[in-house]
Amino acid sequence: MNGQNKRARRRTLAGPAAPLDRVLALASPYNSSLLLLIVFLIVIAIGRFVIRDLHTTNVEAQKMYAGSVLGLHRIGELQYQAQETRRSTFYALTTSNSNLQLEYADQSREADHRVNEGISEYLLQARMPNEIEVGKRLQRDWSEYLSVRNEVLASILEGITNEAVTLDLKGGAPAFERVRQDLEEIKRLYDEQASQQLANVAATSRRSIFRLIGVLGITLALASASVWAIQRSKMLGAIQLAKLQMEFVASVSHELRTPLAVISSAADNIADGLVGGKDQLKRYGSAIQNQCRQITELVNQILLFASTKDRKYRYTLRPLQVSQIIDSVLDSTAELVQEIGFVIERRIESGLPCVMGDLSALSQCLQNLIVNAVKYSGESRWIGIRAFVHDSEERSSKEIRITVQDRGMGIDRLEMPHIFEPFYRGAAVTAAQIHGTGLGLSLAKSIAEAMGGTLSVVSELAVGSIFTLHLPIVEKQESEMASVTSKPDPSIRK
Amino acid sequence: MRRLAGLLFILASAAFSLAALSLGPAPNSRLLPRPQIASEQNLAVVVNLSNPVENLSMPELRRIFLGERSHWPNGRRITLVMMEPGQPERAVVLRDICQMNETDFNNHFLHGVFTGEVLVSPKTLATPVGVRKFVFNVPGAIGYLRVSDLDPTVKAVRIDERGPEDKGYRLHVPPRTAK
Numbered sequence: 239m240n241g242q243n244k245r246a247r248r249r250t251l252a253g254p255a256a257p258l259d260r261v262l263a264l265a266s267p268y269n270s271s272l273l274l275l276i277v278f279l280i281v282i283a284i285g286r287f288v289i290r291d292l293h294t295t296n297v298e299a300q301k302m303y304a305g306s307v308l309g310l311h312r313i314g315e316l317q318y319q320a321q322e323t324r325r326s327t328f329y330a331l332t333t334s335n336s337n338l339q340l341e342y343a344d345q346s347r348e349a350d351h352r353v354n355e356g357i358s359e360y361l362l363q364a365r366m367p368n369e370i371e372v373g374k375r376l377q378r379d380w381s382e383y384l385s386v387r388n389e390v391l392a393s394i395l396e397g398i399t400n401e402a403v404t405l406d407l408k409g410g411a412p413a414f415e416r417v418r419q420d421l422e423e424i425k426r427l428y429d430e431q432a433s434q435q436l437a438n439v440a441a442t443s444r445r446s447i448f449r450l451i452g453v454l455g456i457t458l459a460l461a462s463a464s465v466w467a468i469q470r471s472k473m474l475g476a477i478q479l480a481k482l483q484m485e486f487v488a489s490v491s492h493e494l495r496t497p498l499a500v501i502s503s504a505a506d507n508i509a510d511g512l513v514g515g516k517d518q519l520k521r522y523g524s525a526i527q528n529q530c531r532q533i534t535e536l537v538n539q540i541l542l543f544a545s546t547k548d549r550k551y552r553y554t555l556r557p558l559q560v561s562q563i564i565d566s567v568l569d570s571t572a573e574l575v576q577e578i579g580f581v582i583e584r585r586i587e588s589g590l591p592c593v594m595g596d597l598s599a600l601s602q603c604l605q606n607l608i609v610n611a612v613k614y615s616g617e618s619r620w621i622g623i624r625a626f627v628h629d630s631e632e633r634s635s636k637e638i639r640i641t642v643q644d645r646g647m648g649i650d651r652l653e654m655p656h657i658f659e660p661f662y663r664g665a666a667v668t669a670a671q672i673h674g675t676g677l678g679l680s681l682a683k684s685i686a687e688a689m690g691g692t693l694s695v696v697s698e699l700a701v702g703s704i705f706t707l708h709l710p711i712v713e714k715q716e717s718e719m720a721s722v723t724s725k726p727d728p729s730i731r732k
Numbered sequence: 733m734r735r736l737a738g739l740l741f742i743l744a745s746a747a748f749s750l751a752a753l754s755l756g757p758a759p760n761s762r763l764l765p766r767p768q769i770a771s772e773q774n775l776a777v778v779v780n781l782s783n784p785v786e787n788l789s790m791p792e793l794r795r796i797f798l799g800e801r802s803h804w805p806n807g808r809r810i811t812l813v814m815m816e817p818g819q820p821e822r823a824v825v826l827r828d829i830c831q832m833n834e835t836d837f838n839n840h841f842l843h844g845v846f847t848g849e850v851l852v853s854p855k856t857l858a859t860p861v862g863v864r865k866f867v868f869n870v871p872g873a874i875g876y877l878r879v880s881d882l883d884p885t886v887k888a889v890r891i892d893e894r895g896p897e898d899k900g901y902r903l904h905v906p907p908r909t910a911k
Contacts, residue, residue, distance in 0.1 A: 336855045336856065336857055336862070336866065337857060337859075340862055340865045340866060340869070343865065343869050344865065388871075391869050392869060392870040395811075395866055395869050395870045395873075396809065396855075396870055396872070396873075397852065397855070
């Protein structure tokens with residue numbers, strides 16, 4: 239979709255349109271990629287919730303594994319090592335060989351060392367008050383059992399087995415039972431935590447699923463809406479383009495009909511023998527000539543516009559004196575200006591540097607500005623042309639500015655953004671039945687930009703307008719080189 | 733026939749006693765400290781870490797090793813740990829502390845247990861590691877180890893106010909022979 243159509247569609251804002259179509263018309267200058275990008279961003283924004291949920295689920299699962307599953311495993315290990323401590327002590331009772339008894343004593347001590355490590359680790363990781371409490375109780379009970387176990391071991395090693403058995407029955411068994419209960423309590427706590435965390439994981443998973451479904455649904459809805467909007471936007475564009483084309487054809491037809499009517503009328507009078515005398519015939523011939531020139535100019539302008547839009551037109555750039563350009567324009571418009579009694583005030587600073595450009599194109603550009611000034615000046619019949627050097631607002635260097643000023647009807651502030659659009663004609667201009675194709679300013683702007691410059695406007699209703707052509711100054715060396723060779727350099731052809 | 737058997741028993745006992753006497757020097761000569769040979773190590777007498785005893789005199793040590801003293805000052809029962817016969821450490825203890833040979837030592841405990849004068853006979857362990865572990869596990873245990881076999885799990889007591897590292901310490905054991 240080219241820029242012409244996009245801009246044309248933007249103008250539908252002026253006419254009556256449904257609110258949705260207005261929104262679509264606003265979005266239509268941008269391609270569908272932007273729409274898809276917006277959809278993509280929305281989906282990503284919602285998708286972040288899903289990703290966060292998945293992350294939370296993952297973290298919960300890891301916490302469950304680290305906190306509960308591993309915890310249960312550790313408690314199982316603790317229970318086993320505690321049993322091993324007691325079992326090894328009993329094994330020492332089954333032999334009278336002191337060396338073997340010592341081996342069992344070693345095994346018992348190794349196991350109790352592992353139990354102590356496990357309890358310390360549990361206490362390090364315990365966060366809840368009940369966990370800490372039961373951990374400390376286990377530590378205390380285990381310590382009490384170990385002191386009894388040491389006495390039992392000593393008695394066994396001393397060979398007093400009766401005493402060992404008695405000690406174990408009196409102190410060891412109850413102490414170990416307390417340890418066993420403590421371990422069961424810890425296991426129960428881990429079970430509770432695991433259940434709670436499992437419930438959390440399940441809840442988070444459910445939420446993730448709902449959100450995922452939501453994201454998919456929203457994505458589907460947005461994608462459908464986007465497709466619909468793109469199609470609708472294309473359709474509106476096509477309708478508007480067709481409308482503009484019709485308006486353009488009507489406008490051009492109107493522009494052609496007036497000179498054709500004059501030519502036809504003159505031809506009829508000549509054919510009917512109503513024109514007598516050489517002078518009268520000469521005047522009729524001149525009128526037909528003028529009208530033909532107008533038609534030719536109109537057709538040329540349309541063709542020029544079409545060629546610039548197709549980027550087929552090539553300019554021959556060379557250093558030009560500003561006065562040379564202005565003189566050329568004034569020559570070509572002199573007849574028109576004199577015919578309708580306009581005064582052109584020409585002020586050109588002396589010693590202006592050269593500008594790089596195509597003489598014919600720049601003349602066309604300024605001519606369009608002058609013709610517009612003539613058309614829209616109303617009763618003032620004054621046009622001012624100035625040329626001067628000024629600091630460039632866009633570049634750090636200086637530039638040449640050529641202004642075409644009129645004291646006519648001016649341009650409405652709301653219409654200012656559209657006046658350089660092709661085929662655009664203001665409401666006031668249309669109402670005033672001022673003829674035109676809506677191509678002049680668009681063409682002038684294209685030419686200015688092709689010369690590396692710009693075209694700007696300052697206007698006030700009922701006060702007048704100033705159109706300014708900004709052109710970059712040619713470097714001195716370039717200017718000198720250009721003046722040495724008369725042949726245009728192909729490298730500077732655009 | 734009975735007379736003949738009694739005569740044979742008397743003769744055998746006399747021969748055994750003579751043989752036993754011929755294995756070592758006279759008891760009186762063992763009362764004096766034997767000078768240490770350069771290659772010898774000191775032999776530490778060790779007790780459980782919980783045992784408050786820090787110092788023992790040689791006569792006290794002899795009474796303990798002969799089972800004549802049954803309890804420590806803290807009330808704990810004394811358990812004597814000996815290494816197996818044939819070990820140089822055991823020989824040093826028998827010679828320098830008990831002032832007996834192997835037979836006399838065995839007979840002493842057989843007689844003591846039989847008469848009830850000794851409550852518990854010594855525990856016999858094969859290795860210094862076993863002795864160390866036993867002393868570590870039994871609060872009332874007492875045993876002996878080469879200084880090189882000591883570690884923080886047991887406590888070496890001073891003998892006549894001299895520790896195993898001190899000059900003039902009385903118990904020395906010949907170096908281990910490579911097997």
